[in-house]
Amino acid sequence: MVEQRQLAVRCRNIAKHYGTGDARVQALNDVELDVYAGELMMLVGPSGCGKTTLISIIAGILDQNQGNCLIYGKDFLSMKSAEKLAYRAKNIGFVFQAYNLLPTLTIAENAAVPLIINGTPRKQAVEQAGEMLEKVGLGGRQKSLPAQLSGGQQQRVAIVRSLIHGPRLIVCDEPTSALDHETGHKVMELMKAIALDRNRALIIVTHDARIFEFADRIARMDDGHIARVVTSHADL
Amino acid sequence: MYLIALKMLMGDRSKYFGIVMGITFATLIMTQQPSIFVGLMSRTYSFITDSGLADIWVMDPRVQFVDDIKPMQDTELYRVRSVSGVEWAVPMYKGLLKARLANGNFQTCNVIGLDDASLVGGPANMLQGKLDDLRRADGIIVDQDGANGKLAKKPTAPGGKAIPLKVGDILELNDKRAVVVGIAKTSPTFQSQPVLYTTYSRAVNFAPSERKLLSFILVKAGAGENISRLTQRITERTGLAAYSRDEFEDVTMNYFMKNTGIPINFGVAVLLGFIVGAAIAGQTFFNFTLENIKQFGVLKAMGVSNGMLLRMILLQAAVVGGIGYGLGVGATAWFGAAMSGSVLAFRMTWQLLIFSGVGVMLICCIAALISIRTVFKLEPAVVFK
Numbered sequence: 116m117v118e119q120r121q122l123a124v125r126c127r128n129i130a131k132h133y134g135t136g137d138a139r140v141q142a143l144n145d146v147e148l149d150v151y152a153g154e155l156m157m158l159v160g161p162s163g164c165g166k167t168t169l170i171s172i173i174a175g176i177l178d179q180n181q182g183n184c185l186i187y188g189k190d191f192l193s194m195k196s197a198e199k200l201a202y203r204a205k206n207i208g209f210v211f212q213a214y215n216l217l218p219t220l221t222i223a224e225n226a227a228v229p230l231i232i233n234g235t236p237r238k239q240a241v242e243q244a245g246e247m248l249e250k251v252g253l254g255g256r257q258k259s260l261p262a263q264l265s266g267g268q269q270q271r272v273a274i275v276r277s278l279i280h281g282p283r284l285i286v287c288d289e290p291t292s293a294l295d296h297e298t299g300h301k302v303m304e305l306m307k308a309i310a311l312d313r314n315r316a317l318i319i320v321t322h323d324a325r326i327f328e329f330a331d332r333i334a335r336m337d338d339g340h341i342a343r344v345v346t347s348h349a350d351l
Numbered sequence: 352m353y354l355i356a357l358k359m360l361m362g363d364r365s366k367y368f369g370i371v372m373g374i375t376f377a378t379l380i381m382t383q384q385p386s387i388f389v390g391l392m393s394r395t396y397s398f399i400t401d402s403g404l405a406d407i408w409v410m411d412p413r414v415q416f417v418d419d420i421k422p423m424q425d426t427e428l429y430r431v432r433s434v435s436g437v438e439w440a441v442p443m444y445k446g447l448l449k450a451r452l453a454n455g456n457f458q459t460c461n462v463i464g465l466d467d468a469s470l471v472g473g474p475a476n477m478l479q480g481k482l483d484d485l486r487r488a489d490g491i492i493v494d495q496d497g498a499n500g501k502l503a504k505k506p507t508a509p510g511g512k513a514i515p516l517k518v519g520d521i522l523e524l525n526d527k528r529a530v531v532v533g534i535a536k537t538s539p540t541f542q543s544q545p546v547l548y549t550t551y552s553r554a555v556n557f558a559p560s561e562r563k564l565l566s567f568i569l570v571k572a573g574a575g576e577n578i579s580r581l582t583q584r585i586t587e588r589t590g591l592a593a594y595s596r597d598e599f600e601d602v603t604m605n606y607f608m609k610n611t612g613i614p615i616n617f618g619v620a621v622l623l624g625f626i627v628g629a630a631i632a633g634q635t636f637f638n639f640t641l642e643n644i645k646q647f648g649v650l651k652a653m654g655v656s657n658g659m660l661l662r663m664i665l666l667q668a669a670v671v672g673g674i675g676y677g678l679g680v681g682a683t684a685w686f687g688a689a690m691s692g693s694v695l696a697f698r699m700t701w702q703l704l705i706f707s708g709v710g711v712m713l714i715c716c717i718a719a720l721i722s723i724r725t726v727f728k729l730e731p732a733v734v735f736k
Contacts, residue, residue, distance in 0.1 A: 176731040177731075
């Protein structure tokens with residue numbers, strides 16, 4: 116019996132522009148994309164092709180001008196502001212190129228932020244974050260500040276932060292581009308090992324061809340739309 | 352989230368201290384300058400406060416403040432005594448007379464003549480001698496500041512210390528002999544002249560000959576008598592002005608408030624303190640927010656509402672405001688303590704603490720509002736840029 120895969124992201128006819136008049140820039144045009152739970156999808160393409168705009172819309176932090184984008188069947192556009200915030204806080208995890216850790220918090224506190232946002236008491240959240248940091252090899256550094264860690268270690272903290280509250284979708288923006296090849300590879304292995312499961316989807320925006328091999332599918336974007344979706348980077 | 356807000360605030364030490372120092376400075380100016388102002392204003396009526404026993408001060412209706420002497424005829428004293436509800440009424444002389452010092456120099460002094468029998472209105476705190484010593488021949492009591500300062504004798508050796516006036520020393524008031532029989536501690540007065548106490552009969556003897564010499568009539572109300580009604584009755588029966596002690600203090604202070612540039616000068620200093628404090632604290636706080644804008648963006652992206660960010664920023668503003676205010680008030684109190692005993696007028700009242708507290712709160716609100724506006728307008732998508 117074939118198992119029915121759950122649709123995590125369903126984008127149809129998405130269009131987005133910035134500015135008006137002569138300054139108007141069409142960032143996305145007629146974007147169609149499906150991402151399934153348990154899948155690692157990479158968005159690739161040249162700079163300015165609309166990758167970041169698309170994951171911003173998927174993550175619910177930017178509104179499209181046209182089309183609809185369902186995240187596990189829910190449309191951010193139809194939600195009220197508070198509902199949207201709560202849905203995002205519970206269901207979306209973020210990993211950024213520049214890590215974006217809060218520099219004045221310890222790494223355990225940084226990793227605990229999504230739990231605290233979702234209402235977990237601080238002490239419990241930090242304990243939980245500490246346990247997860249141990250799993251990624253940062254057990255002894257829980258009280259360190261981000262600046263005291265290497266880039267790869269900071270990205271591991273960011274990965275823990277993106278996962279700690281059990282989101283169903285993780286969006287990553289260039290997670291390895293600031294790392295050397297070996298560290299980038301390790302970060303991707305870690306991500307695939309601990310972030311990906313049958314109830315969660317990962318969308319990674321990247322330029323970094325060295326990590327294409329980790330993708331289940333790769334969507335190539337060009338000039339604001341999905342040019343093709345392939346299952347192997349050799350087909351790109 | 353509130354702890355995160357505090358850690359964000361205090362993590363950047365230089366910015367944190369910059370904001371706190373801005374508010375400390377503003378608080379210092381907004382508390383210290385009004386304290387000097389209040390100190391100065393309270394000196395205008397310190398003589399009334401010091402003359403404690405009387406409930407009511409009666410004077411010529413044209414008198415505008417305590418040093419504005421419009422003498423009355425001595426017979427007015429008997430008219431006041433005849434008003435029902437008056438337990439006792441005593442005369443008081445107040446006037447400026449020139450004292451000739453031992454070295455031949457002259458010094459204008461504030462001479463107070465007290466009722467010969469009761470010595471009502473005399474200084475409460477005698478440092479040398481007794482108030483009763485005024486009954487000795489030619490006796491005067493000198494205030495400590497005058498005795499140590501303007502009335503002090505020249506040093507015996509060049510560059511030496513002035514020799515304070517002491518009991519037994521002799522002055523001349525209007526060519527008449529006056530013997531120091533006591534030194535008293537009194538509140539400093541606005542005009543800073545030495546104060547000499549003597550009896551009423553001796554004071555009018557010292558004073559240049561005039562038809563009218565009675566400056567004030569001090570009245571004690573009978574037991575259970577309503578002061579306000581009694582002042583009204585005195586005015587109706589005698590045609591003189593009668594004020595309770597508090598009223599006369601207000602009349603005196605209001606005169607200085609309305610007729611001198613003191614309030615405006617101090618008001619400008621306070622306003623400048625507020626503006627400079629608001630500018631420093633507001634600008635530093637705004638810069639702090641701008642430098643953390645990406646962090647606020649991350650929090651927004653992760654699902655923190657604008658309402659929570661508002662509360663976080665308000666908490667940050669309240670914390671820097673509270674600490675800056677505490678330091679500023681502490682510095683002002685230290686300044687006041689360090690200056691006590693000097694000529695500087697300084698009086699820090701609880702009303703001033705509320706005043707500067709409200710000022711600091713406004714500064715913090717302005718600083719927070721500027722920052723909040725920026726954070727509210729922030730698109731969470733900035734995190735991917």
